[in-house]
Amino acid sequence: MARSTADSTARSTADFTMPSLGADMEAGTVLEWLVHPGDPVRRGQTIAVIDTAKAAVEIESFVDGVLDDVVVEPGTEVPVGTVIAHIRPAAAAAPAPVAPPQHREEPRATARTAPPPKHEHVTSPLVRKLAHDEHVDLTRVHGTGPGGAITRDDVRQAAHAPSTGGRRAVSPYARRLADELGVDLSRLAPDGPPARAADVRDLARTPGTPTPARPPAPTTTPTTTPDQATARRREAVAALMTRSKQEIPHFYLSATIDLEAATRWLATVNAGRPASTRLVPAALLLKAAARAAREVPHLNGHWVEGAFRAADRVDLGIAVSLRDGTLVAPALRSADELEVDVLMGRLRDLVQRARSGRLHGDEAADPSITVTSLGDLGVDSVLPVIYPPQVAMLGLGTVAPRPCAVDGMLTVRPVVTASLAVDHRASDGHRAAVCLRTMTALLQRPEDL
């Protein structure tokens, strides 16, 4: 569940609790509060970052109101369900019960293309998108809206201001790199074009002493080193995969799918497009997989308390390898309903944020079926290990030209081997075969996907 649950009784504040972001999550660590006591919060606004062992996840307020107090400070691990803050609902004068959300939020209207920057003030998704488009670092913008909220005008003004207070402008990526490398950005020369990654690396090579112009220390400090985070993710994967192989009676089947039509269609679509809007074969394969999962609902859901429960949507888990050698599998929500271009944008956004360690709560929640694609590494096929409590997982190999027989003639076609691992408690070979057959058929008409 993306949001924390609320419990409001006769009191005028609602409890904000450590949410469960997956069936296997027992506890979480508050990494950072993005709002402070007294700040207004809006329903759906990201207010904290939680480390779940699998990934850092942004969690959102379930209600409009004011953050009353913070109960759990950054760096503290608490069990799921523990009260971590109190929120005074906007209508606190006449307290209405704040019901726990019965369903997750609706899909976001726009796909973001960059990790949301750390920000001290309230921002809306629109403002963040504008800031991204205008290359404005929100941590440098003074908010003039209610409660210090950054408005779109503030962003526009910052975008056209030559410099901020004599301090050198720094690209968001360079700032992140500076954080990672422990580089003090106040050592940059105050004038010049916006500092880029190369400037940060130069600083990292030359030891320096902090100058008096050093910006104020952040209000939160990192609580885990990158090595510790890697170790924890590895442990989480190890525990889950061990449980999978101990509990789930897997069976496997695979199909080689002709991608001649899909490859031609992609080439036509991509010709003339800038790289920012091009499609990769994976986008088509994922869309076809999501549609197939919808049509074979017995593979799309969870094994809970000895029985299969079909999911009401296709939340397609995407196994994303991180550059530290570990793995996360966030969800593309309602992937079967996304246009291919939208799915591609969401995929890029999701993978980029997974790799920069900042997922949204609803993405970290349990997918209904997961896909792993090792197509960029030249493997023929992969037989996946199912993520419990899911009941199936699809593995995709490399899209490559192979000899094959078409209409009685030997020819060369681009093909991919799709392999399905299925929980035999929940489903049988016939249904799994129908799923692969459906995916194959869908990929012969890529324009309809």
Next chain:
Amino acid sequence: MREDEARLIVTEALAEVAPDIDVADLDPDEPFQEQADLDSLDLLRVLELIEVRAGVSMPTDGPAVRTISGLTTHLVGTGR
């Protein structure tokens, strides 16, 4: 575009997408996707960064987008 400018744009884009590698260690004449362990989304991101910074359109596939030398040569030939 001068070759040194082109190479800087290419290497900065690669360094940004794969911050854990030293681009100077990559063989400029061998495919960088394998050397830097980039997937197809990473590759798109590299091309996108180059397109934005150099103001040119990059091919969807082929030798010009596989090696550092190929990318650099393409920029020298077409970049403003």
